[in-house]
Amino acid sequence: MKIINVALTGGPGGGKTSVLKAIKGLITLKNENIIELASKKIKLITVPETATELISNGINPNEALDVLDFQNILFSIQKAKEEASLNAIKFNYDTDMCMFIYDRGLLDGMAYLKDKNEFNKILFNNNTNEINLLDKYDIVIDLLSTATCAEEKYGFESNASRFEDTKWAKKVDSKTTNAWLGHRNLKIFDSSVPLDEEIDQVINYLKDYILNGQAIVNNEYRVEVDPGELYMYNDENSRKISICDTEIDYGLGDIVNTVLTKRTYKNNSTYFLKFITDTEDEKRIIKEENLDLNKYNELLLRYKKKNQVKRDELSFFYNKVLYKLSFYEDFTTMSFESSKEDMNINLPMGIDIIDNHQKKLEKKIEYGNI
Numbered sequence: 001m002k003i004i005n006v007a008l009t010g011g012p013g014g015g016k017t018s019v020l021k022a023i024k025g026l027i028t029l030k031n032e033n034i035i036e037l038a039s040k041k042i043k044l045i046t047v048p049e050t051a052t053e054l055i056s057n058g059i060n061p062n063e064a065l066d067v068l069d070f071q072n073i074l075f076s077i078q079k080a081k082e083e084a085s086l087n088a089i090k091f092n093y094d095t096d097m098c099m100f101i102y103d104r105g106l107l108d109g110m111a112y113l114k115d116k117n118e119f120n121k122i123l124f125n126n127n128t129n130e131i132n133l134l135d136k137y138d139i140v141i142d143l144l145s146t147a148t149c150a151e152e153k154y155g156f157e158s159n160a161s162r163f164e165d166t167k168w169a170k171k172v173d174s175k176t177t178n179a180w181l182g183h184r185n186l187k188i189f190d191s192s193v194p195l196d197e198e199i200d201q202v203i204n205y206l207k208d209y210i211l212n213g214q215a216i217v218n219n220e221y222r223v224e225v226d227p228g229e230l231y232m233y234n235d236e237n238s239r240k241i242s243i244c245d246t247e248i249d250y251g252l253g254d255i256v257n258t259v260l261t262k263r264t265y266k267n268n269s270t271y272f273l274k275f276i277t278d279t280e281d282e283k284r285i286i287k288e289e290n291l292d293l294n295k296y297n298e299l300l301l302r303y304k305k306k307n308q309v310k311r312d313e314l315s316f317f318y319n320k321v322l323y324k325l326s327f328y329e330d331f332t333t334m335s336f337e338s339s340k341e342d343m344n345i346n347l348p349m350g351i352d353i354i355d356n357h358q359k360k361l362e363k364k365i366e367y368g369n370i
Helices: 016-024 050-056 067-091 108-112 116-125 130-134 166-179 195-212 227-232 293-302
Strands: 002-010 034-037 040-047 097-103 139-143 186-189 220-225 238-248 256-265 268-278 283-291 305-318 321-327 332-338 351-356
Touching (some): 002 016, 016 040, 016 097, 040 067, 040 195, 067 108, 108 116, 108 166, 130 256, 186 195, 220 227, 238 293, 256 293, 283 293
Parallel strands (some): 002 097, 002 139, 040 097, 139 186
Antiparallel strands (some): 034 040, 220 351, 238 256, 238 305, 268 283, 305 321, 321 332
């Protein structure tokens, strides 16, 4: 049974509560929490927001001597909740897949701390690291706060436990997005549109993912980058991940490309096996498996390597647009995805487009560096 882990996040007043309610509204078999979509049956399991539970029951960050102490409690409880929920797979549900919706993910705590150094203390206490937390979720849905997108719409009415004013909400919103930069499938939604429209966008995205897999953004451009203008992107507002993609001959012919991916951040790595369809119309990851190091190395040794591509990928969010700069050995590309349709794109300083880059990127295999 396929498992889909979804982190539902965003700043205050982004519509998270309403979106989660709408997702639950898709359930057709109420007694079993099952969504029927086309020919698929999806078991839906939701994990409630830990911060709201704590605050509603008297454990308030405003009363802590140090907010880090509150975030430590929150992190440990949420981590335990997520692990316990995943154990429900042992129930052997008679469905095609099981979708877990987490009301906030484990990286959200970054938004409420002074800096990443504080969050690193939580990671150390829990024997984990950023890239493992980042890559444990298949999808991250980030709903931008109305405080950022439409200040006149921002209010406190949707969540009785909310205490952020507008200025604070904007800051939390920005830091929340920054916490998830570099995720393989980060989708950012603009809350300036009517709430019903925002909900439809999220629901339609989830349906498309369930039925067809992850669409890969194809608006990639060769660019020239002025290194002096990148000084503003640091560890707090961007994330640079080293990625090694090795295409292997998995015996599936030319229709499906099989790729082993290694993602490295701060000396820690995650590993994936991806099955990708690449047609004239679109490119999609139709299946993705999270691997451990031993399985990754086993597959590298077992199958013939067709080609390998290495890059450093810098992700940052600028003017409501998610940018990814990919630094290859001898050239650089940029892709972007706006949080709102029909949005004018203003490129960041120091980045100039050379041409549209649609050709496949191929490098000679460097066996010694695998």
